[in-house]
Amino acid sequence: MSETEPATGRVGEAERLRRWRLVLGGGAAEGTRVRLSERDLRLDRAMGALYDSDRKGSLDASAPSVPRWLGDIRDCFPASVVQVMQRDAFERLDLKRMLAEPEMLEAVQPDVNLVSTLISMRSLLGGRTRETARLVVGRVVDDLMKRLEEPLRQAVAGAIDRVSINRRPRHAEIDWNRTIRANLRHYQAAYRTIIPETRLGHGRRRRGSLKDVILCIDQSGSMANSVVYSSIFGAVMASLPTVSTRLVVFDTAVVDLTDAMDDPVEVLFSVQLGGGTDINRAVSYCAARITRPEDTVMVLISDLYEGGVEAGLLAQAQRLVASGVQMMALLALSDEGAPAYDRALAARLAALGVPAFACTPDLFPDLMAAAIRKQDLTAWAAQAGIAVVPAAEP
Template sequence: MSNKQDRLIRWRLILGSKSNVECNSLTSDEITIDRLLEDVYNKKYTSLTNSGHLKNWLKNIRKFFPAETVRVIQKDVLERFDLKELLLLDPENLEYVEVDVNLVADLISLNSAITEETKEGVREIIKRLTGELQKKLKAKMIQSIKGAINRSNRTYRPKLKDIDWKKTIECNLKNFMPETKTIIADKFVGYTRGTSSSLHNIILCVDQSCSMTHSMIYSSIFACVLGSIKSVQTHLVLFDDSVVDVTSELDDPVDILFKAMLGGGTDINKALSYCQNLVQQPSKTILVLISDLEDAGWLSKMQEIVNSGVQVISLLALSNEGVPFYDSSNAKKLANMQIPTFSCTPELFPDLMATAINKKDVSMWAAKKEIVTCI
């Protein structure tokens, strides 16, 4: 096949059967691909509203497209023809979907429609996603947090067993005596370890309204990773117009997400009041509010928490989705309170938390990462 003919066929498949692109006859595989795409992009109505047809379509697109492309097409068909609930009617449909954050977000938002027949299939999909995300994000999170805690717990009056000899030697190289080839140490560097007073308290306070579903998924993953680090006390608090503390379930993100109830109102003040009661050592506490800030009457409570000495960060979103929707007025008021306010990708979140633990300037960190903050 010539390059020209190959390009014509590609354009024919892109533009559909109603295009004016002229090319030789399509192969049987190309005809199948054409029909699969026609069902999504060139029809006002689709046969995919039939559960059996949807199952076959989901099965077939995986034969002809790579996983990343399947995710895009799958998302388009579910949204264009509002097939999300239909997906849950037949357990076999769930066997052929390509798992990604968008799909899990859709399933969580439809939890009230999950039947007993599809419950296990939905759990398996959530388990697959959380497993993939943990594998991708866990190592960096643990490395960043443990390194940050070690640095923040550094002391210059360590006990013998807690001396960091490498750092101690580096700090005393100026005292090297060539004649005896020894170093006279006048400063020792070590860590304070193993005491409850050294624990960092991290509170993730997450809005579980429908617009924040992606953020809730990533927050649950990170909370579970943080919960596995002994030198950190982690709390995960979900809220809408009520507050649910799911800290006791941090060993399994699947349970957290499967039980999430989305779609209620938003009461940030109630959520902050609950989180305030979790604070034992304000100077050792980091509160991360993850919300689009769509509520009123809570800013005075936030100011109270900040005044107590708690380090507060406001994330408008924790996801890879573009620019988030949020209340710009409330965001600017938080920024005026010197609270770093911006959205963050999951890949940058471990470094963000390490920066906060080390009490470095989070806004400066965001600027270096070219993150647009609310000023």
């Protein structure tokens, strides 16, 4: 026996005891004497709430722990297991009845996490239950729109306005307010006037949009909250005449939801959380629809765990950046910060000129303004106090 085998055996024994502890539930006579990590304790509580017959009321209708429990199982287990546990919860704990009762939903504070839970369960909802869920999702969407719409609208409009300034205006095109502010240093006291050395004018009108924006969103379970916020921002940008916005979601398949973008609730009930991930396929789809690379901003929202061809994704990203597309990889668009993500792939993308970082919803309007102005997004993120994934060494 080699020197490493005993150590390997001890590790194997510890893992077996850990699994038995989780199966047995930690009762007084279970005998494993295993102390669980914080993550294992969450996993144990999630299973115990559903399968431990000695526990009473841990998921009753008066407790706001229902969405928290559903969120825990989504974090702790793969999608196939989550589906089984959700079905078991519907049968054993009558969650379907609870969700169908407005009183229960009124007792739970609707938030982004609850929306993520409801859309992840939508295949299990039908009839009145589904309609109740849509009403709850609609309430949260309305609240988020009130909070986020105006900041994004102002930021994007302001950035477009700056991009479209006419610096050689004809007389009829001069923006006198801007021109006066730009020439205050040339004020002539003796003549009580300003010499307009610099003239600024209104941008010449162009047909169509001034900028194209593509939101390419990973539907994997960890990105649930990012999907919610992306649908809100997509709806706002879809309403701006100076921006043409495309909304694409993906797992191993690609779904273009651009036509439904003016209704974020419909978008959310169209996504399929969980499943595999083929980022290369999604980026290829988006790249094929770019007609004005110099005027295009592409936002890839993903934890970058690529199940497709990584080399193909990197080649696509390199071509897009070289063509003039302003591309970024948001590891999350949520209040929780970055989830687990593929650091190696993020660093490789950064080396190609695709900065990778997480962004909160409150900072997203400023991020879009910076991207439209073609600012250095790595520098913007650093100034905003956001940690950026360092580029991989060549």
